[in-house]
Structure formats: structure tokens, C-alpha cells
Amino acid sequence: DVKVTQSSRYLVKRTGEKVFLECVQDMDHENMFWYRQDPGLGLRLIYFSYDVKMKEKGDIPEGYSVSREKKERFSLILESASTNQTSMYLCASSPPLAGGPGEQFFGPGTRLTVL
């Protein structure tokens, strides 16, 4: 079974704090993704990575950065947390692209609250 794990299920932080969300996958997938999920807005792509040390901006990268030093680990960083970053954060991974739908395997999510 593919497993994608996220470091925390629930996190409460203060405005201005630096926040690290960690994601680890155990299926040797090249591609990893960070989304946020909000009611009425659905899943929105923040950043993705298709290789170690590679990163690409998604649809809403402002206020976030990422790090991928190892293939299995993809970190999302909120440099200075703000209340509008309160959300559910979902990490996903997918295997190499050789046709197919690009199925993504998701972690359980981290519910981040910024006070």
C-alpha cells in the first residue's frame, strides 16, 4: 500500500510564526504536491516537485515555500503565518508520468489554525 504521511493532524500557531509542514511518502514517487483545501474553494495547488531539489509554483504559492532535499520528503514552509492561511493542508505523491491519469495518493491532511 502506498503510504503518504504528514507530520501533524492538527496544528495551532500564532500570527507571524514560521511553520513547517512535513510530508513523507514510501513508494519512491518522483512527484509530490502540496494543496490547501477550503470550503467552497476545493483543492488548490500551492507547490509541486517532480524531482529532488526541483520545485514549481502552483496556483497559489504566495506566502509559502517548499523544500525537497530527499526524494521521499517534501516540506511546506509558511515563512510568517497569517490568519488567512488557516486551512486543511494536503500532501500528495504520484508515480512517474508514462501515460495514465496521474493518480495522486494523498496524506490524511494537517488542519492548521493560525491565531
Next chain:
Amino acid sequence: QKEVEQDPGPLSVPEGAIVSLNCTYSNSAFQYFMWYRQYSRKGPELLMYTYSSGNKEDGRFTAQVDKSSKYISLFIRDSQPSDSATYLCATSNSGGYQKVTFGIGTKLQVIP
């Protein structure tokens, strides 16, 4: 206009009903059409997908794509309380990097 439009519901049906979930999309380049299911407090999981137009059946679930009208459907026969979840449609291109575009999800509740 969003690339994938989906009615968020909620949709409430009695057990045993046939459920119809729908999405529309705008990008003709999309080749893969997927349905993800997300239970409460879990990440989404791929339920099934189709390539290009046509139907695909898997047990009680049927996915249908009409590329001429850019319409994606998921039918659930003999719905069960365990089908209660949020269903997200999703699309992607073929070849190269495949960005997956998700609908916002329809919340379904099946009442026993």
C-alpha cells in the same frame, strides 16, 4: 471561469437510491477524467477514471464522459450509508507533466 465546475451540494438520498454526480469542464485538452472519494477527516482517494469519452463500470459505480458537451458524470447504484463522502471530479492531460485539476467536490449523504 473555473476549469472544472462542480455543484458542492450537499446531496442527501435514501439508502438504495441511484445517485448522479456531475461536473463540467472547459479545457478540450483534458484526456483523463477521474473521480476521487474523500471521507471525513481523510485525504481523497482515486475511485475510478476514464480515458477520453465513454463509460466505465466498477461494481455499483459507473463513470461517464461526454467530450462533446464537456460533461463528466458518476452514477452510484444501490447507494449505501458507507458511500457518504465528498466526491471530487478531476481531469488531467496526457503526456508530459500531468497537472490534475480538481472540482470543489460534492458532499453526499446516504440516509439509512
